[in-house]
Amino acid sequence: MSHPSPHPASSREKPFAPFVCFSIYAASLAFNRLYKQVLDRWGLTYPQYLVLVALREGDDRTVGELGELLFLESNTLTPLLKRMEAAGLVERRRDSADERVVRVQLSERGRTVADELTCVPGDMIAATGEDPEMLAHLPDLIASLDSLAAKLRHAAA
Amino acid sequence: MSHPSPHPASSREKPFAPFVCFSIYAASLAFNRLYKQVLDRWGLTYPQYLVLVALREGDDRTVGELGELLFLESNTLTPLLKRMEAAGLVERRRDSADERVVRVQLSERGRTVADELTCVPGDMIAATGEDPEMLAHLPDLIASLDSLAAKLRHAAA
DNA sequence: TGCGATTAGATCGCGCACGATTTATATTCC
DNA sequence: GGAATATAAATCGTGCGCGATCTAATCGCA
Numbered sequence: 251m252s253h254p255s256p257h258p259a260s261s262r263e264k265p266f267a268p269f270v271c272f273s274i275y276a277a278s279l280a281f282n283r284l285y286k287q288v289l290d291r292w293g294l295t296y297p298q299y300l301v302l303v304a305l306r307e308g309d310d311r312t313v314g315e316l317g318e319l320l321f322l323e324s325n326t327l328t329p330l331l332k333r334m335e336a337a338g339l340v341e342r343r344r345d346s347a348d349e350r351v352v353r354v355q356l357s358e359r360g361r362t363v364a365d366e367l368t369c370v371p372g373d374m375i376a377a378t379g380e381d382p383e384m385l386a387h388l389p390d391l392i393a394s395l396d397s398l399a400a401k402l403r404h405a406a407a
Numbered sequence: 408m409s410h411p412s413p414h415p416a417s418s419r420e421k422p423f424a425p426f427v428c429f430s431i432y433a434a435s436l437a438f439n440r441l442y443k444q445v446l447d448r449w450g451l452t453y454p455q456y457l458v459l460v461a462l463r464e465g466d467d468r469t470v471g472e473l474g475e476l477l478f479l480e481s482n483t484l485t486p487l488l489k490r491m492e493a494a495g496l497v498e499r500r501r502d503s504a505d506e507r508v509v510r511v512q513l514s515e516r517g518r519t520v521a522d523e524l525t526c527v528p529g530d531m532i533a534a535t536g537e538d539p540e541m542l543a544h545l546p547d548l549i550a551s552l553d554s555l556a557a558k559l560r561h562a563a564a
Numbered sequence: 565t566g567c568g569a570t571t572a573g574a575t576c577g578c579g580c581a582c583g584a585t586t587t588a589t590a591t592t593c594c
Numbered sequence: 595g596g597a598a599t600a601t602a603a604a605t606c607g608t609g610c611g612c613g614a615t616c617t618a619a620t621c622g623c624a
Contacts, residue, residue, distance in 0.1 A: 262465030265476065269528065270545050271438045272457065273552040276478050278435035279581075280559035281428045286582080287563060295609065300429065308419030313573065319422065321433050324573045326611050333609080350572040350619050371426065377562040384555065388427050391551050394544060395430040401541075402437035405534040406444060436611075443612080452579065470603060481603045483581050490579080507589045507602040570621070576614085586605070592598080 270398070288373050292363055297322070298334055299367065305340065305356045306364040312351045321403075339363060427555070445530050449520055454479070455491055456524065462497065462513045463521040469508045478560075496520060 266272035285296045294302070297320065304319050305311060311319075313327050320327075331354055334340045339360040345351040356364055375385070423429035442453045451459070454477065461476050462468060468476075470484050477484075488511055491497045496517040502508040513521060532542070 265461050265464035266457065268549070270549055270552075271442070271453075271531070273549045273556070274431060274434050274438055275453070275457075277431050277552045277556040277559070279478050280556040280563065281431055282581080284559050284563040285428070296428075296432070297610070300423065300432075304422050307422035314571095321436050322610095323612070325575080325613080328574055330610075348572085348620070352573065374428070378555075378558040379562070381558070384551075384558075387551060391548070391555075392425070392427055392430045394541075394548050395427075395434045398535075398541065398548075399430070399434040399437040401535040401538070402434070402441050405536070406437065406441040439611080454580065471601095479580095480582070482583080482605080485604055487580070505590070505602085509603065566624095568622090570619105572619085573617085575616070578613095579611090581610085582608090584606085587603085589600105589602080591600070594595105594597090 274395070284374065284377060288370060288377070292366070293337070294363075297326075297330060298339075299370070301330070301334065301354075302339065302356070302360065302364040302367060305354065305360070306367070310353055310355045312345070312353055314351070316354065334360075431552070441531065441534060445527060445534070449523070450494070451520075454483075454487060455496075456527070458487070458491060458511075459496065459513070459517065459521040459524060462511065462517070463524070467510055467512045469502070469510055471508065473511065491517075 261267075282296055285299070289296065289299055300320055301316060304316060313324055313331065316331075317323055317327055331340060331342055335342050338357055341355045341357050342352050343355075345353050418424075423433075439453055442456070446453065446456055457477055458473060461473060470481055470488065473488075474480055474484055488497060488499055492499050495514055498512045498514050499509050500512075502510050
């Protein structure tokens, strides 16, 4: 063997065990897959769901404002919002005071769907078994992730 | 107003504050963006980086084994591995004992690159400022995320 | 007033991620 | 041995996510 492994045998089985990035990546994949099942009822994707929630909490936002909330750029949001518009969920129109900005509003159907979506977080918790031990630690988990993400964004800027 | 908000004003600014899923999503985006910068030196994407690390820790894996490690299916891995093969990083060949399975090995260049990648985790930590407080909590964070991801995968299955 | 700089979105190309389906090989069981 | 079944990977279509670039509208400032 010209390349003997300097690692214990278990590293062949769990080569990513010490990597936060991988745990976040894998958790993100897992979340997305479960969300697909839950959101399929409305034909929504996860980022589309986020847009509806954002607009429910405050309608008539600009593309840029949505981007700040979701950490996405116009190159991602523009086609996504066009698909949502085609699905009759939102309306897009240029701001008359500044023709550069596009304002996004919930349509009537969009508001109906957005209101129905209030049950989604509960559905997700129920689907994962609502372990009270885990639920109690979620605020800490969120705080750690948000702090880490802020550092990463700062480093990438 | 036909739809007065039942929420405090701050929910317009931070509508996703209480959602773990969103913190994970946002952290995953942030990680990916910083990784792009770091991996650009080798022309690698993050999942391609993961494949190289996996093969460095244990070469000659099947597509299915890689999928179990990375939580990906052949519909994602096959084109990804073909791009890596085209880039001269890996070799793909059918297993002679079972012609259904494809085995993936590091090429000579792939091994060189994989060895160079050992500096990547350190580069990432350095780029984010290596806060000792945060580093100390990473094992807990990883454990929480892995446990959550396992529950999500179980629920989605 | 006018022109360079800035800003908001849109467009394009590429690489994931994944549901659904297909192809090819192995296995099972009679 | 041969048909039904199972398994591994590949293929196809769609929707993100993002770097790079473009267009159009606004702002700044002499």
